Amino acid sequence: MGMASNLRNSVSSLGLKQSTQNKLAFSARIMTTSTSSNPSDDQLRLRQVPELDAVEMGLVVSQSFERYTSSTTLNRPGKGTAIVWFRNDLRVLDNEALFKAWLSSDMLLPVYCVDPRLFQTTYIFGFPKTGALRGQFLIDCLDDLRKNLINRGLNLMIQHGKPEEIIPSLAKSFGAHSVYAQKETCSEEVNVENLVRKRLGKLVLSSWSSSSLSKDEFENKNSSKSPKLQLIWGTTMYHLDDIPFTSSSIPDVYTQFRKSVEAKSKVRGCIKIPASLGPAPSVDDWGSVPYINQLGLQSQKVSKGMKFVGGESAALGRAYEYFWKKDLLRVYKETRNGMLGPDYSTKFSPWLASGSLSPRYIHEEVKRYESERQANDSTYWVLFELIWRDYFRFISLKHGNALFHLGGPRKVEYKWSQDQKLFESWRDGCTGYPLIDANMKELATTGFMSNRGRQIVCSFLVRDMGIDWRMGAEWFETCLLDYDPCSNYGNWNYGAGVGNDPREDRYFSIPKQAQTYDPEGEYVAYWLPQLQALAKDKRNFPGKSYIGQVVPLKFGNVNRNRNQDKASTVRRRNFRAKQATQQRP
Numbered sequence: 001m002g003m004a005s006n007l008r009n010s011v012s013s014l015g016l017k018q019s020t021q022n023k024l025a026f027s028a029r030i031m032t033t034s035t036s037s038n039p040s041d042d043q044l045r046l047r048q049v050p051e052l053d054a055v056e057m058g059l060v061v062s063q064s065f066e067r068y069t070s071s072t073t074l075n076r077p078g079k080g081t082a083i084v085w086f087r088n089d090l091r092v093l094d095n096e097a098l099f100k101a102w103l104s105s106d107m108l109l110p111v112y113c114v115d116p117r118l119f120q121t122t123y124i125f126g127f128p129k130t131g132a133l134r135g136q137f138l139i140d141c142l143d144d145l146r147k148n149l150i151n152r153g154l155n156l157m158i159q160h161g162k163p164e165e166i167i168p169s170l171a172k173s174f175g176a177h178s179v180y181a182q183k184e185t186c187s188e189e190v191n192v193e194n195l196v197r198k199r200l201g202k203l204v205l206s207s208w209s210s211s212s213l214s215k216d217e218f219e220n221k222n223s224s225k226s227p228k229l230q231l232i233w234g235t236t237m238y239h240l241d242d243i244p245f246t247s248s249s250i251p252d253v254y255t256q257f258r259k260s261v262e263a264k265s266k267v268r269g270c271i272k273i274p275a276s277l278g279p280a281p282s283v284d285d286w287g288s289v290p291y292i293n294q295l296g297l298q299s300q301k302v303s304k305g306m307k308f309v310g311g312e313s314a315a316l317g318r319a320y321e322y323f324w325k326k327d328l329l330r331v332y333k334e335t336r337n338g339m340l341g342p343d344y345s346t347k348f349s350p351w352l353a354s355g356s357l358s359p360r361y362i363h364e365e366v367k368r369y370e371s372e373r374q375a376n377d378s379t380y381w382v383l384f385e386l387i388w389r390d391y392f393r394f395i396s397l398k399h400g401n402a403l404f405h406l407g408g409p410r411k412v413e414y415k416w417s418q419d420q421k422l423f424e425s426w427r428d429g430c431t432g433y434p435l436i437d438a439n440m441k442e443l444a445t446t447g448f449m450s451n452r453g454r455q456i457v458c459s460f461l462v463r464d465m466g467i468d469w470r471m472g473a474e475w476f477e478t479c480l481l482d483y484d485p486c487s488n489y490g491n492w493n494y495g496a497g498v499g500n501d502p503r504e505d506r507y508f509s510i511p512k513q514a515q516t517y518d519p520e521g522e523y524v525a526y527w528l529p530q531l532q533a534l535a536k537d538k539r540n541f542p543g544k545s546y547i548g549q550v551v552p553l554k555f556g557n558v559n560r561n562r563n564q565d566k567a568s569t570v571r572r573r574n575f576r577a578k579q580a581t582q583q584r585p
């Protein structure tokens with residue numbers, strides 16, 4: 001059967017409208033699939049995430065949107081114009097800021113500001129604030145968001161500059177009564193929110209000089225008329241208003257947090273949106289989706305490993321692929337500690353961080369899967385992990401900038417090194433430890449690293465090298481597609497022993513990690529092809545066939561004397577006793 005008739009059959013079997021079928025058939029003509037049919041190439045080829053072809057992706061997106069479109073006409077009580085200022089919530093589905101802005105108005109202007117500060121440098125060590133791969137991911141997100149908004153009767157205005165300049169100026173030109181945006185919690189973003197609010201507040205006041213009133217009279221009369229910034233909570237699976245704590249009473253220990261929210265809070269359902277969010281205001285120039293060099297970045301091709309596709313459509317595609325098509329949710333708990341390929345874990349994190357995927361959407365999909373297929377430890381475990389994500393977000397509300405400080409929330413004093421050479425060997429994947437080097441090469445090549453890998457390279461940097469954990473955290477900030485200040489700095493706090501981990505001295509022994517998680521050296525040989533020729537059990541322990549080790553390991557080196565071994569066994573035994581009290585993120 002030819003591709004066209006295959007497509008016709010699969011499309012019509014879903015009972016979609018003729019117009020949707022035509023659109024899908026068109027997208028099938030203009031896009032090609034990237035899958036290889038040769039299974040022996042499977043491990044080596046570049047894997048696109050999600051791996052769906054354009055036709056399947058189109059179907060999934062339209063089905064997902066149909067599921068979350070209200071079947072009745074929604075009442076839209078608002079009048080006038082509202083702005084929705086998109087930030088890290090680059091989606092249409094289950095976007096409360098977008099929905100509330102729509103409700104509050106009869107005309108909606110969606111805006112994204114390409115903030116130059118996002119493309120400058122990290123705070124202390126001056127690395128690029130956003131690496132090229134995340135820059136490209138963001139571009140994909142904007143492109144897709146614009147398409148999804150156009151499909152709903154709107155568009156996306158894209159302007160380059162600081163939100164505190166752009167948003168008030170647009171509010172003035174369009175006479176907007178409100179600006180809706182997703183609330184952030186870290187100081188860089190909160191500072192911008194405060195500036196936007198302040199400048200919106202001055203909008204009406206700025207014409208005081210031309211009025212005949214005194215300043216006080218003018219302020220009293222008009223303050224209610226300046227556009228209001230409405231910040232809406234939207235990043236977490238559990239809503240801030242639904243957790244059984246105030247921000248200052250959030251438990252420092254994850255397990256306490258999780259148990260309380262699971263017992264006392266409910267995850268809200270996703271918002272059902274209207275079929276049309278229009279009309280859009282009349283605009284001369286909506287601005288174009290930037291090219292990578294307009295962000296001050298050089299395009300970087302992903303040549304190996306996983307290539308993530310940015311945007312809400314790809315996010316919905318990945319959720320469908322992971323849960324339903326490949327049925328991987330069933331075994332998540334057993335596979336989640338893997339390191340190689342797209343299938344051992346969900347890979348939702350880049351879309352969650354950019355907000356192109358809602359955690360509540362994932363929650364609903366898990367529940368749907370549990371009722372249509374099966375509920376088991378694995379289906380629960382994805383939610384368990386999402387609670388870690390929530391926890392780090394709420395912890396940032398409680399501890400503020402302490403998350404970014406050397407001593408962390410516990411104000412730990414320790415003499416860290418900032419040895420540049422050692423740091424560079426870690427950053428560039430040249431430490432002489434294949435497991436570290438392979439992970440660091442994956443990060444630089446793809447913008448992704450497994451959770452297992454992140455824990456191992458973090459432990460190596462801070463424990464074995466004794467290097468200032470913020471250097472590692474800032475390098476992750478540069479590279480990660482899923483960079484999120486709370487999850488990144490929160491996990492680094494944990495790894496460095498300055499967070500609230502009851503296990504202050506968590507140490508990952510590289511030989512042990514290699515034996516447990518890469519026993520055949522498949523992962524290291526993939527990223528370090530010079531190891532492919534070695535016997536499988538030697539790949540992680542290549543001795544002189546690989547570059548020299550830049551530092552010895554604190555525990556677990558192969559050539560050690562017996563006294564050292566005894567001491568380290570005792571230390572590790574104490575360690576494990578502590579570990580038993582807490583499950584790992």
Ligand SMILES: Cc1cc2nc3c(=O)[nH]c(=O)nc-3n(C[C@H](O)[C@H](O)[C@H](O)COP(=O)(O)OP(=O)(O)OC[C@H]3O[C@@H](n4cnc5c(N)ncnc54)[C@H](O)[C@@H]3O)c2cc1C
Binds near residue numbers: 347352452455
């Ligand atoms: C040093 C270090 C830095 C990290 N930096 C980030 C970061 O900047 N952004 C980020 O999203 N995650 C970060 N993580 C957490 C975790 O490694 C990634 O979320 C995970 O690897 C993403 O892959 P996945 O989506 O396939 O995860 P899955 O295993 O499929 O988990 C599902 C989801 O649960 C959440 N999750 C899982 N583990 C954690 C965790 N430990 N902390 C917070 N959320 C978690 C993520 O949203 C993830 O997408 C970091 C972990 C470490 C050890």
Ligand SMILES: Nc1ncnc2c1ncn2[C@@H]1O[C@H](COP(=O)(O)OP(=O)(O)OP(=O)(O)O)[C@@H](O)[C@H]1O
Binds near residue numbers: 189401402404
């Ligand atoms: N979204 C973010 N991503 C990365 N770093 C962030 C983010 N938000 C805030 N920070 C970091 O927070 C820190 C704020 O700086 P600093 O702690 O020196 O400010 P401060 O005003 O002195 O804080 P405090 O008053 O709490 O001591 C910086 O390290 C900054 O990079």
